[in-house]
Amino acid sequence: MPLKVLAFALGIGLFQQLSSLPEGITALSICLLSVLLAYRRQWLVFAFFAGWLWAGLFAFWHLTHTRLPAALEGQELAVQGSITSLPQHDERKTRFDFKITKATEGVPTKLKLSWYHPQQPLKAGQRWAFNVKLKQPHGLLNPGGFDYERWLFTQGVGATGYIRQPEQAQRLGQETPLQNITVLRQNIADHISAFTSLRYPGFIKALTIGDTTDISAEQWQVLRKTGTLHLIAISGSHISLIAGLIYLLTRWMWARTPLLQTSPQRIAAIAAIGIALFYALLAGFTLPTQRALIMLSVVMISLLWQRHIQATQTLAIAMGLILLSDPLAVLSAGFWLSFLAVALIFFMISGRLAKPNYWVGVFKIHSMMAFGLAPILLCFFQQISLISPFANLIAVPVISFLIVPLALIAVLLLSVAPSLAHLLLSAVDFSLAQLWWLLTILAEWPYAVVTGITASTFAMGLATIGGLVLFMPRGLPGRWLGGILCLPLFFNAPKPLAPGSLRVTLLDVGQGLATVIQTTGHVLIFDTGIKFSEHADSGQSVLLPFLAQQGIQHLDGLIISHGDNDHIGGTAAVIASYKPDWLYTSVPQLLPGYAPQPCVQGQHWLWDNVEFTMLSPKPAGFLTENDNSCVLHIKTANGSILLTGDIEKTAEAWLVDSYGQALKANVLIAPHHGSNTSSSSEFLQRVAPEVILIPSGYRNPFHFPHPAVLQRYQAQHANWLNTADQGAIQVDISAAGTKTTPYRAQAGKYWQALPTETIHQN
Numbered sequence: 001m002p003l004k005v006l007a008f009a010l011g012i013g014l015f016q017q018l019s020s021l022p023e024g025i026t027a028l029s030i031c032l033l034s035v036l037l038a039y040r041r042q043w044l045v046f047a048f049f050a051g052w053l054w055a056g057l058f059a060f061w062h063l064t065h066t067r068l069p070a071a072l073e074g075q076e077l078a079v080q081g082s083i084t085s086l087p088q089h090d091e092r093k094t095r096f097d098f099k100i101t102k103a104t105e106g107v108p109t110k111l112k113l114s115w116y117h118p119q120q121p122l123k124a125g126q127r128w129a130f131n132v133k134l135k136q137p138h139g140l141l142n143p144g145g146f147d148y149e150r151w152l153f154t155q156g157v158g159a160t161g162y163i164r165q166p167e168q169a170q171r172l173g174q175e176t177p178l179q180n181i182t183v184l185r186q187n188i189a190d191h192i193s194a195f196t197s198l199r200y201p202g203f204i205k206a207l208t209i210g211d212t213t214d215i216s217a218e219q220w221q222v223l224r225k226t227g228t229l230h231l232i233a234i235s236g237s238h239i240s241l242i243a244g245l246i247y248l249l250t251r252w253m254w255a256r257t258p259l260l261q262t263s264p265q266r267i268a269a270i271a272a273i274g275i276a277l278f279y280a281l282l283a284g285f286t287l288p289t290q291r292a293l294i295m296l297s298v299v300m301i302s303l304l305w306q307r308h309i310q311a312t313q314t315l316a317i318a319m320g321l322i323l324l325s326d327p328l329a330v331l332s333a334g335f336w337l338s339f340l341a342v343a344l345i346f347f348m349i350s351g352r353l354a355k356p357n358y359w360v361g362v363f364k365i366h367s368m369m370a371f372g373l374a375p376i377l378l379c380f381f382q383q384i385s386l387i388s389p390f391a392n393l394i395a396v397p398v399i400s401f402l403i404v405p406l407a408l409i410a411v412l413l414l415s416v417a418p419s420l421a422h423l424l425l426s427a428v429d430f431s432l433a434q435l436w437w438l439l440t441i442l443a444e445w446p447y448a449v450v451t452g453i454t455a456s457t458f459a460m461g462l463a464t465i466g467g468l469v470l471f472m473p474r475g476l477p478g479r480w481l482g483g484i485l486c487l488p489l490f491f492n493a494p495k496p497l498a499p500g501s502l503r504v505t506l507l508d509v510g511q512g513l514a515t516v517i518q519t520t521g522h523v524l525i526f527d528t529g530i531k532f533s534e535h536a537d538s539g540q541s542v543l544l545p546f547l548a549q550q551g552i553q554h555l556d557g558l559i560i561s562h563g564d565n566d567h568i569g570g571t572a573a574v575i576a577s578y579k580p581d582w583l584y585t586s587v588p589q590l591l592p593g594y595a596p597q598p599c600v601q602g603q604h605w606l607w608d609n610v611e612f613t614m615l616s617p618k619p620a621g622f623l624t625e626n627d628n629s630c631v632l633h634i635k636t637a638n639g640s641i642l643l644t645g646d647i648e649k650t651a652e653a654w655l656v657d658s659y660g661q662a663l664k665a666n667v668l669i670a671p672h673h674g675s676n677t678s679s680s681s682e683f684l685q686r687v688a689p690e691v692i693l694i695p696s697g698y699r700n701p702f703h704f705p706h707p708a709v710l711q712r713y714q715a716q717h718a719n720w721l722n723t724a725d726q727g728a729i730q731v732d733i734s735a736a737g738t739k740t741t742p743y744r745a746q747a748g749k750y751w752q753a754l755p756t757e758t759i760h761q762n
C-alpha cells in the first residue's frame with residue numbers, strides 16, 4: 001500500500017505543475033489508459049494516473065464552481081453572510097474571511113474582504129449584510145516570493161474585495177450554533193489581549209487558537225533563521241502532543257476505576273480523538289490541523305480496533321485519506337514537511353540495536369530532521385537554517401511540555417477562574433521571554449541561515465536520499481556517499497552575467513515601484529515599493545525573498561527616487577538586512593538615519609563596463625515632489641534603460657530640452673505608473689523606447705495605466721508590459737540583444753490569473 005499511495009501522491013503532484021488545465025482529449029486518454037492498467041493489474045502505475053485524474057477533476061470543479069466570474073468583477077454587489085475568521089486589524093483596514101449565505105448568483109461562497117476604517121468593532125461570528133466590490137483571486141508574483149494566488153486557491157477563496165458604502169451596512173441577528181466555536185476563539189483572543197502585562201501575546205494566541213496576526217515581521221524572521229517556525233503554527237506535533245497526554249492520562253485513570261467492561265485503551269483513544277478535534281476547532285480547523293487530525297485518527301482507530309498497523313501503513317492510510325479529501329494539499333509545504341518529518345523520526349528510531357544517550361539521540365533526530373527536510377524547505381522557502389538542530393533541541397521540549405499545556409489550561413480557565421488563568425499566562429509569558437532571548441542570540445549568528453540555493457528538483461531528490469544514507473546505522477559501508485549526493489544542492493549557483501551585460505528586474509509590488517539592477521559584480525536597487533501596514537512592506541515580502549533567491553549577499557547601492565509611500569515603503573527592511581554601501585535620494589530629510597546623499601544631475605559611475613548617469617533632478621529642483629524624482633539612465637554597448645520614478649510632464653520637458661538625443665533608451669520604465677500626467681508625446685519621441693515596462697497594481701483605484709497613455713505608447717510603436725498582468729518582468733541586455741521575460745508567463749500555474757497577452761505588440 002505505501003508505494004501505491006506514494007504513486008497516487010506523485011500523480012497529484014505532477015498535475016499541480018501544469019500551467020493550464022489539460023484539453024479534454026488528454027484527460028480522456030489518461031482515463032482510458034487508467035482503465036487498461038487496472039484491467040492488467042498494473043496497480044502502481046494505475047495509482048499514479050488515478051492521482052493525476054483526481055487532481056484534474058478537483059481542480060476543474062474548484063475553478064468553475066468556487067471562483068468569481070469575470071463579468072462580476074468591479075460591480076457593486078449586495079451580500080449577506082458571517083465572519084468566519086479572526087479579523088486582522090491594521091491602521092487602515094480590517095480584513096476577514098466571509099462566508100456567503102445570500103448573494104447574487106455567481107458570487108463564491110467564501111470571500112476575503114477588507115473594511116476600511118470600520119466605525120464599530122468587527123468580531124468573528126458576526127452576521128452582516130453589506131455591499132461589496134469584488135475581483136478574482138490575484139496576487140503579486142515574483143521569483144522567490146509568496147504565491148498569494150496559490151494560497152487563496154488552496155483555501156477555497158473565490159474572490160477578494162472590500163466593503164462599499166459602509167454606512168449602509170447592517171448587522172444581522174445572532175450567530176448560529178455552528179458559529180459558536182468561532183465566537184469562542186474571538187472571546188479567547190479578546191481575553192488574552194486584555195492582559196496588557198503580557199509581552200508575547202501574539203505567541204500565546206498562535207499556540208492556543210492559531211491566530212498569528214500579532215506576531216511581528218521581526219519575530220517571524222527570528223523563527224525562520226532558527227528553524228522553529230513549526231513550533232509556533234499549530235500543527236501535527238501540537239495536536240499529537242495534547243492528544244497523547246490525554247490518552248495516557250485517560251488510560252491511567254480508567255484502569256483505576258471499577259468500570260472496566262470497556263478497555264482503558266479504547267476509552268483513552270476516544271478521549272484523545274475528542275480532545276484533538278476540540279484543539280483543531282479551537283485553532284480554526286485550518287487545513288494543517290485537519291491533516292493532523294486525520295493522521296492522529298488513523299492511529300487511534302487502530303487502537304480502537306486493537307489492530308497493529310505498521311508505521312509505514314499508518315502514514316500511507318493518512319496520506320491517502322488527506323489526498324482524497326483535498327488533493328490541493330500537495331501545494332502546501334506543511335503537507336510534505338509533516339509526512340517527511342514523521343517518516344524521518346520512524347526511520348531514526350526503528351531497527352536500532354544500540355540505545356544511545358538520551359540527549360545524543362534527541363540531537364541526532366533534530367539533525368536528521370534538518371538534513372532531511374532541507375530540500376522541501378529550499379523548495380518552498382529558499383533557505384535552510386544551520387542552527388535549527390541546536391535551537392530545536394531546547395525549543396521543542398520547552399514549548400511542547402511546558403508552554404503549550406500551561407497555555408491551554410489557562411485558556412480553559414479564562415471564564416471560570418480569570419485570576420488563575422492570568423497567573424498561568426504570566427508563567428507562559430515568562431517562559432517565552434527566556435526562550436526568545438536564546439533564539440534571538442542564535443539568530444544573530446552571521447551564518448545561521450543559508451540562502452540563495454536554487455537547486456533543481458533532481459538535486460533536491462538526491463539530497464534527500466543523501467541525508468537518509470548519512471544517518472544510516474553506524475558500520476554500514478559507504479555512508480560517506482550520502483555526503484556526495486548532497487553536493488549538487490550547493491553547486492547550482494546561477495551563471496554570472498558577462499562583463500558589459502545588464503539585468504534589470506522590475507518586481508511586482510502592486511501599485512508601486514521596486515527595481516533590482518545587476519551587472520557582473522554589482523547590485524543596485526531603485527526604489528523599494530510600498531509599506532502596506534505597520535508590519536508589512538514590499539521590502540520584507542518581495543525584495544528580500546527575491547535577493548535571497550538570486551543568491552545576492554551584498555548590495556552596492558540603493559536609490560530612492562522620491563518620498564511617496566509606494567516608492568520608499570520597503571526601505572527600512574532592505575537597509576536592515578543588506579546595509580548598502582551608499583544611498584541616493586531626492587528626499588534625504590525622510591531618511592536621516594541612513595546617511596543619505598542627494599541625487600542630482602550629473603552623478604556618474606561605471607560598473608563592469610556598464611555606465612550609470614543621474615539625469616535629474618536639476619540642481620535648482622522642481623516645484624513638485626514627483627518631478628524631483630531621481631531619474632537614472634543606464635547604458636551598455638548593446639542597449640540602455642531609463643528609470644524615471646514619478647516624473648510628470650514638467651520634468652519630462654526639461655529632460656527633452658537638456659539631453660536631446662542622449663535621452664534615448666530602448667527600454668523605459670513608465671513614468672508615474674502610466675498616469676496621464678506623464679508620458680508626454682514629446683518625451684516618448686525623444687526616448688524612442690522599443691519596450692515600456694509599466695509598474696501598476698491589478699485593478700488599481702487610479703485606473704493606471706491611463707487609456708490615453710497607452711494610445712501614446714501605441715503611436716510610438718512601442719511594446720509594453722504591465723506588472724499587473726505579467727508579474728515581475730526581467731530585462732536582459734547583452735551581446736545577444738534585449739530579452740524580456742515576464743515571470744507570470746514563465747512560471748505561471750493553472751490556478752493563477754493568466755496574462756491577457758504575453759506582450760502588447762505594435
